Amino acid sequence: MAYIDVSGVSKSFPPRHVLRNVSLSVERGGFVSIVGAMGSGKTTLLGILAGLVPADSGAVLVGGEPVREVRHDTAFVFQNYSLLPWFSALENVRLAIAAALPDTARPAQVDMARLALEQVGLGNAVDRRPGQLSGGMRQRVAIARAFATKPQILFLDEPFGALDALTRETLQQDLMRLCSAADRPVTTVMVTNSVDEAILLSDQIVPMLGGAPATLGRPIEVPLPRPRSTTQLAYDENAAQVRAHVIATLTEAIGGRTRRAPGTRVETRGAIALAAEKSP
């Protein structure tokens, strides 16, 4: 059985039926991206995987154990950073360390937090508050906070969605470095609406199909050697194939929906725009 094993998960926020019969498996140390349009239920699904949101039905197993609340070896990076504005970057990271390792002495916690921030290039900004940092720097703090506790499992909810293209790229590089530098395998599930981001970072891409209720399509392998870079992937044949495959799967699902239900115009337009934006 896979390390993370999701079977038959459904979720409604009445009257909206968000997820229908979702199944997913992630191998230990793997990096899987769930790609879909905005508002398709990706964040809800990630919340269910992490134990933040309870599922209505179905099972989520990690290492064979059912997930009821957030596991101690899990870290989460939110789209909107979710840093505490009244604390410095250092204290934000230290808080995570203190919660994960309550027996560690405070000075040691501070050292660990400082190290985690240095690893994302924020060694000079440890005493600044989130309000005094740029969006990219804030997300670096959030990433440092996630890695500081040396998690086994990492959930990323559109981690770079709110950043400009250049910042996004350097942060993606940082993330790849941290994921591969970790001394034990980090199993990562990321949610994104960027097909290119998914290709750059993942071993597998799972398209999210439909919406209200959404379900997951068949996983698409990303057979590209690492390390990868955006520039290299832009000209890579295999990458182009994967990209075409993912986009075709996403748009096909939308085409099917439109034939069946002509009332879903807005969603259709949104998703096609998504596909067009991401194609080279």
Next chain:
Amino acid sequence: MKRVLQLMLPAVGVGLALLAWWAASVKVPDLPSPLRTWEESKVYVLEPLAKRGETDQGIVLLAYYSLVRVAQGFLLGIAIGTPVGFLFGVSPLVTRMFDPLMQVMRPISPLAWLPLGLILFQKSEPAALFAIAVCSMWPTIINTMVGVRAIPQDYWNVAKVLRLSPTTTFLKIILPATLPYMFTGYRLSLGIAWLVIVASEMLTGTPGVGGFLWQEYNSLIYAHILLAIITIGVIGFVLDRLMGLAEARLRAV
């Protein structure tokens, strides 16, 4: 030039008010004019710390008695109001249980609470504190409750993801997130406490600005009433400004 004008305008406003006061004093013979008010009551202002009798004291001394009483009642009020507000904020059950009661108690005038305090405590001083505390705690309760409810889901998620203990969640997330709301409540509570003090001093005849006002009304020295009114207003304004500054500092975070 524009700055000078900005500074001049409030002075013009005060001047117009004095003019209206003077005009009213011409019509109503019992009302002293601004000048007569000053002449008759300047001894209280010029010797602000003099103590000539129980209520016949310098204005600063009188204000001090009132402020001490307000501080006690206000601190009692927020000491009760803040935890109750947190409880209401986190527990819909408790809110549902007590909300109707609170809505009925909230509009009750301090003048109505005071006799109840006198029955309960038999003395005027604790009765005054009781009235101040009961009347001034509502804004603290309501604002603290609203503050807790306004905590973004993101912060609750952080608490869940970091697996913070309930104590840590309270100290590191709930309390700092609610602090600006709490201080808005404190500012409004202090304003009400200051309103109540005058009424309760008038009813119980204790020394203070309000007691002085009532005493001088009974002695038919109307100039002193006006002095007391102006003092009450100025002190209330200064208190509000000080709390406003504290609040602004917290919001700046």
